[in-house]
Amino acid sequence: MSESNAAPHPVVILIGAQMGENIGACARAMLNCGLTEMRLVRPRDGWPNPAAEAMAAGAVSVLNGVTVFDDTPSAVADLQRVYATTARPRGMVKPVVTPRQAAVELRQQAGQGVRTGILFGPENAGLNNDDVALADAIVTAPLNPGFTSLNLAQAVLLLAYEWFQARDTTAPRALGGAEEAIPARKETLEALFRRLSGMLDARGYVRSEDLKETTMRNLRNLLLRIDPSEQDARTLIGVLASLERPVDTGGAAD
């Protein structure tokens, strides 16, 4: 994906952030999702802030690149599309998008070389309406209506996570440990099944000849549902072989 190398990534803009710890946690969440450009508008405790570095857990590179602004218009001046995150409706006639939709749009804009930014308000109150009015659209995450208040770094994570997912191509479900997970060849499965059914036959497992066919078919289906790897099937054949050996009572003959 050459786009992701050349295209501008969204800038994360924290307005009036209060706790250095939260700024550090935001930097960590950003870097988790490949975002690296943070701007601060009037951080309460000034900048730089040692508490931020303590919480950044390896994302200090993000903090080292921070630029600080006196007001929001200056912080967004060079950007072309700005999204404002809010937990509650503001009664403004402005598009409201989900984080997932915002990510799709931000990726499209990046592909066109458009510079974008995402605004996040202070921990206690969120963005004020003047800051929201600077944005092209509002982002509101669908959450439990009875408890929508997200921690600042959690809000940053949701946006950054969706940004990363929007371009990610990981298979939704795959079998891990692939090198050991080669599905068993049918002849190995058949050898396993023959061994098991032979052992059961020898021990009278199925009492009635009428039921034998059904019982054996059920066992075969059970085995297929296990979906053993080649190695699993060989292991199970070894287990059966072991079960056929007489119990080792240990000790010397007396």
Add this chain to the structure above:
Amino acid sequence: MSESNAAPHPVVILIGAQMGENIGACARAMLNCGLTEMRLVRPRDGWPNPAAEAMAAGAVSVLNGVTVFDDTPSAVADLQRVYATTARPRGMVKPVVTPRQAAVELRQQAGQGVRTGILFGPENAGLNNDDVALADAIVTAPLNPGFTSLNLAQAVLLLAYEWFQARDTTAPRALGGAEEAIPARKETLEALFRRLSGMLDARGYVRSEDLKETTMRNLRNLLLRIDPSEQDARTLIGVLASLERPVDTGGAAD
């Protein structure tokens, strides 16, 4: 959605959590996404833990319902499907799913009345392999490969968020402030356009008669792109009317 009232929700199981603050932040992230059942296995600082309540920010109800276990097998004993969250591959032959896929599966299982749980390891090390081996599948979030280490509460948030999104029906993009956002009637737009073009005509805005048609079509398209509401269009007509009035120089005649 009657399912969501009756169906069992996933249990969040924190194994060996170290910081009470993180347990509290997990409770908050859970409740943000409608999850309420938390279990703790061997929390480092015991339970209850006042530091957890301080960080829960209103999600104390989740903390009050916590049950504590001595080991992971006991914590999952009554569950039927268990997912283990890991940041790195474990080389086990076990399905690996994304958080989004896990959410789809958890919702399906809930719809069938299946009891599910999600395991999260300690902050410093993640789940150990014995705990992972208890799970039906591994959940790994696609993240920046250079920096995959998520804060514990951030990991809980991603799973809980995807759980909530999997059943959410919010429109990805909608116009907020709907009551003020009734699209303008075409006759109002036409009145606005006629007023503007009349004012421009009277002032010789278009120098060449050849260009007039194109220029006016461009202005009409610009107006449509603004997509004004009925109220917006009326406001703009008022603005134009105001612009036609002579400048009020103020002060009494001398």
